[in-house]
Amino acid sequence: MRLSIDVGGTFTDLVVDRLSGAAEVFKAPTTYPDPIDGILSAVALAANAQGITTEAFLGGVEVLFHSTTRAINAVITGQAARTALLATEGHPDILLIREGGRTDPFNYRIGYPAPYIPRALTFEIPGRILADGGERRTLDEAAVLRVIERLKEEKVEAVAVSLLWSIVNPAHELRVGELLAEHLPGVPFTLAHQLNPTVREYRRTSSCAIDASLKPIMSAYLRALKQRLGAHGMAGQIFAVTSQGGLVDVEELAERPILALNSGPSMAPVAGRYFAALQGATTAIVTDAGGTTYDVSLVRDGALPRTRETWLGPIYQGHLTGFPSVDVKSVGAGGGSIASVEGGLLRVGPESARSDPGPVCYGRGGTRPTVTDAAVVLGYIDPDFFLGGRMGLAVAAARAAIERDVAIPLGLGVEEAALAIIDLATESMVHAIEDITVKQGVDPEDAVMIGGGGAAGINAVLIARRLGCRSILFPDVGAALSAAGAMMSELTSEFSQVVFMRTGAFDAAAANAIIAGLKERAEAFFASAGGRARERRVDLAIEGRYPSQVWEIDVPIDEAMLAAEDAASRLVAAFHARHQELFGFRDDGDEVEIMGWRALARCRLADESAIRLPSGVDSAPTRSRTMTFRETGPIEAPAYRLEALDPSVTVKGPAVVESNFTTVVLAPGSEARKTAEGGLCVQPLVQSVTRLREFAA
Structure with missing residues (x-):
């Protein structure tokens, strides 16, 4: 099990x-x-x-x-360990200077962000390694020991060590690590070249600082x-x-x-890719609507989205992890997002009621209305069937909170105020999806939308309509999409090495030696996984750029490419194709500079198997209750149980389809059918709603 x-x-x-x-x-x-x-x-x-x-x-x-x-x-809460940074003498301001960048370049009232580790806990280490790996100045071990005594006085709980060019010659960093282990026992430390061997000084140091600060608490x-x-x-x-x-x-x-960091959200795209493939789709907009945030990601051509631009906090104001991760965008628009009126305008999120005290309808002391409260007031969520009936919901309390905090200040009726809350949350979610689709040249109409998270079904149909998506898939385990994604994931480890090489002076022997070393480390990783490892794979890539560029891109390669007599030409062609795919242009007359080499080792821990909830056709009767939709006003609409739904039956909105942990709201004009895998496939707009308005009138 x-x-x-x-x-x-x-x-x-x-x-x-x-x-x-x-x-x-x-x-x-x-x-x-x-x-x-x-x-x-x-x-x-x-x-x-x-x-x-x-x-x-x-x-x-x-x-x-x-x-x-x-x-x-x-x-985010500043509860990480008290951490010190050891940097090369003359370069103590790495975390302060950063890489530049401002979200609003002409707004000088925005304060300059503080470094992740304050200057008061940053110490300079005499000694210098050059970019070619040579030693310009030997490490001053006596100075290191004096710094360690200062660390004891400052009562630091962790130490980050990031010295210049340790990625090409780590001798100084390794020796500092040995001295820390000997003279500061019990205090964890991180060496930058071991954690994140990237040529970017700020990114290498930032990731090192964040990692060290988390070691005691984690x-x-x-x-x-x-x-x-x-x-x-x-x-x-x-x-x-x-x-x-x-x-x-x-x-x-x-x-x-x-x-x-961001481990939970990274699993939603893994699960979304799996469920989209079952429907024959290679492009999927994966959404994960929880109680606190709405996470979105784009699976394109069956590949997980990846980035090295992950910020903890606002971009340029927060802290850059500098570490590769699955690219997931989050907005504060979950089921627990709080609705309020400020300056005569409605606001929903990013503040969340979380689980304690939670939405007002939970009856746990919450007093401020949320998106979940709005869904309860509109009749979308059955107050007697929340979490499969384990938790009753206080409808009257939710209604009173919306009336007090939203309806009266805006001069609206309670139901109209609740609809406004849903509509505004929908807009925030639509904008988040547009950022990863329309703004990157992807038409949402060509993608299937995956509805994950317990709150996904409340307004997924409204979101899909705004985006033009033709279908939405709600997996039967979608309420726990990230947890299900972990079941489908692989044991992974990435190995990298920084070695500069121009394709115009390509050294095939050196390139093959680098790859052989990375594969040897990958095989050691597989051996550590034992007999549990299945379907072992090693994905190779280079980090390259045109000589006039500042930033590198990742380009997949294989050993056959390097073994060919025209290896350099093949690498250049692969780089051109990847650059064209990402940016829409290429420079065929230019050579390529390779900055780094990477190997991603991955294997399964079990044979791949479908994850499905048990079904129970005819085990639950269809009921109805009053629901309010903007197209129809209050209307008596049916509520179906997902596990009891017959796959041959087409459910037409207005209606809801419920399971123990989520409710899918089918707005007027939409249709849904249960899939062979036990999920729910929704077409957001297949009927004219004019007739529905006439019927309601």
Whole structure:
């Protein structure tokens, strides 16, 4: 049995896979400040569903996949460890100078962002390595020891070491690491060249600083997770989800906690790609609507979107991770996004009610109306069937909150105010999707939209109409899309080496030696995975650019390309084609500068199998209730159960299709049918709504 746990801002999702294709989904509120309590609550629900104890349930778990917001929350809230930075003498301002860039270049009232590690905790280390790897000045070990004494006085909890050109000659960084281990025992440190061997000085240092600052908190969290699960009977292996869309052993995550940043959202595109392929689609707009955020990503030609431009906080004002990750955009427009009126204008999000106190309808002390409250007031969510009936919702309280905070200030009726909340949240979500599609030359009409997350179905049809999408797919496990994605992911590790080479003076022997070294490291990684590793693959790539360019792009290559007599010409042709694909132009008369070489090792931990929830045709009757749509006003509309829906039946809006953890709202004019895989396929607009308006009147 396999488990996948995704700790979100509002709910903790648990997917149980018995390796037979039969899956179960459970949700429990995320707990603060200790999310492990919420994890154990979700596990207890799964155990109760089987009529066994938590200990017996966990005793049957072979593998557990885990993603958490612990790391990113620590950075955003300033709860990371007190960290010092050791930099080359004369270069202490790497984190302060950054790479430049302003969101509003003419607004000088925007303050200059503070460095991730303050200058007061930045220390200069005498010694200098040159760009060619030569040593201009030897490392002053006596000075390093004096700095270590200062670190003790400052009571630092972690140390980041980032020295110039350590990526070509790491001798100085390695020696500093040895001195730290010897004279500052118990204090974790990160060496920049080992973590992120990139030529970009700021990015290398920023990722090093972030990683070091997370080591104490993530090590303590992962240690507590293993201990508490073990105390409840679990002896299986735990793998952590990474922001690169793969899996690593939790021991490796403790060594490189930066991998945990945005780990949960990275799994939604993995799952979205899988479900889109089942429908024969290679381009998919993957959405994951949770209680706190709305995450969107674009799977194009079956490939996961990747980026090295991940910012923690606002662009240019936050902190650049400098680390490759799955490209997921987030906006504060989840089900728990709070609605308010400011200056006579309606505002929805980014502030969220989260799980504590939660939306007003939860009855946990929340007083400010949210998107979920609006959906309850409009009749979309059944107050007696929330979370499969485990949690009743207070409709009257939600209605009163919307009336007080939105309807009266705007001079609207309660239902009209609730519709306005849904409409404004829809606009925020549409703009987020346009950023990754229309603004990148992708027509949403050519893509299938994947509706994931518990709040996805509330306004997905409205979003698809605005974008022109022809179909929306709601997988049966879509309410826990990220957790399901971990089941489909692979164990991964990336290895890279910075070696500059021009194609005009291409050294085939050196290139093949570099690739051989990277593949050797990949094979060692596979060996560490043991007999569990399946379908082993190594994807090779170069980081290249035209000589006049500043930034590199990743270009996939293979060994056959390098082994050919015209290897340089083939590399140049591959670069031209990739540049054309990304930017719409190429410079066929120019050579290419190769800045780095990469190998991505990946393998499966189990044979690929479909993950499906059990169906129960005719196990639940169709009911109806009053719902309010902008096209019809209040109307009596049917509510179908997804698991009981007959695939041969076409459901026409206005209606809703419910499961234990989500509700899909079919606005007037839309149609839906259950897929062979157990999901719901929706066509957003196939009927004229004129007749519906006349009927309602």
